[in-house]
Amino acid sequence: RTVYVNGQYLPEEEAKVSIFDRGFLFADGVYEVTSVLGGKLVDFAGHARRLERSLTELDMASPVDMDELLEIHRQLVEKNEIDEGLIYLQITRGAAADRDFAFPPEDTPPTIVLFTQSKPGLADSPAARTGIKVISIEDQRWGRRDIKTVQLLYPSMGKMMAKAAGADDAWMVEDGFVTEGTSNNAYIVKNGTIITRHLGNEILHGITRAAVLRFAREAQMTVEERPFTIDEAKDADEAFITSASSFVMPVVDMDGQAIGSGAPGPVSARLREIYLDEMRKAAV
Numbered sequence: 200r201t202v203y204v205n206g207q208y209l210p211e212e213e214a215k216v217s218i219f220d221r222g223f224l225f226a227d228g229v230y231e232v233t234s235v236l237g238g239k240l241v242d243f244a245g246h247a248r249r250l251e252r253s254l255t256e257l258d259m260a261s262p263v264d265m266d267e268l269l270e271i272h273r274q275l276v277e278k279n280e281i282d283e284g285l286i287y288l289q290i291t292r293g294a295a296a297d298r299d300f301a302f303p304p305e306d307t308p309p310t311i312v313l314f315t316q317s318k319p320g321l322a323d324s325p326a327a328r329t330g331i332k333v334i335s336i337e338d339q340r341w342g343r344r345d346i347k348t349v350q351l352l353y354p355s356m357g358k359m360m361a362k363a364a365g366a367d368d369a370w371m372v373e374d375g376f377v378t379e380g381t382s383n384n385a386y387i388v389k390n391g392t393i394i395t396r397h398l399g400n401e402i403l404h405g406i407t408r409a410a411v412l413r414f415a416r417e418a419q420m421t422v423e424e425r426p427f428t429i430d431e432a433k434d435a436d437e438a439f440i441t442s443a444s445s446f447v448m449p450v451v452d453m454d455g456q457a458i459g460s461g462a463p464g465p466v467s468a469r470l471r472e473i474y475l476d477e478m479r480k481a482a483v
């Protein structure tokens with residue numbers, strides 16, 4: 200695989216980052232994951248905008264402008280012959296002279312790394328036909344989940360808790376209300392209304408979420424952006440998640456209890472279809 204690191208395209212074995220990199224020592228970095236369908240980037244503009252916001256919130260400089268970033272994404276898709284898959288991008292505050300909690304001098308060059316992940320069959324996923332199982336766990340992450348940082352230890356632990364329970368993922372709960380999945384936004388459907396938590400510091404502002412809600416409203420579906428409880432979720436007609444890597448994925452079981460009929464519901468299925476159709480058309 201050819202990867203990109205600090206201005207160079209290199210074989211992955213040759214790409215190196217300093218042991219003093221603040222991404223490594225302090226999780227002082229942000230990231231984006233953009234999907235590729237038919238060799239083209241899905242909603243690149245949305246990911247680029249969110250990246251700029253994450254960087255601004257952390258007073259971090261970008262080593263590239265957004266046109267260069269698009270070019271790097273395209274080059275990697277081409278060099279690695281990606282038809283369906285993902286592109287991972289990470290920017291950190293760079294390598295300081297030594298380990299120090301205080302940020303390094305402003306002229307410290309940020310570190311930027313991108314790599315591709317080929318995932319044939321990403322869009323035509325068998326999981327989308329059966330749906331996935333989730334468990335509920337307490338949300339123990341920090342308070343700025345709207346910034347897409349690389350501090351992903353608790354979400355990783357959540358995935359392991361889900362696996363141990365025979366499930367696929369975990370929905371996190373704070374003060375009795377669902378925030379989001381470990382790496383996705385969470386939704387329920389009740390009497391035809393799509394319910395998902397409102398934006399704020401408590402959740403990541405999903406790029407897929409924004410597009411899916413827009414398509415839902417355009418298709419005259421009712422959307423309520425408000426917190427919902429796990430009990431409400433277990434009593435819902437349908438549930439689903441969204442993310443750049445799963446698009447719209449039905450959830451059919453929560454804490455061992457079937458949601459609705461226990462099979463993917465019509466609203467989730469329709470939204471997945473609309474999302475994939477529209478995003479393929481708009482991909483760059």
Ligand code: PMP
Binds near residue numbers: 380383384404406441
């Ligand atoms: N919430 C969290 C915590 C995530 O990690 C992700 C995916 N990175 C999402 C939501 C979904 O965001 P997006 O649709 O932009 O992939």
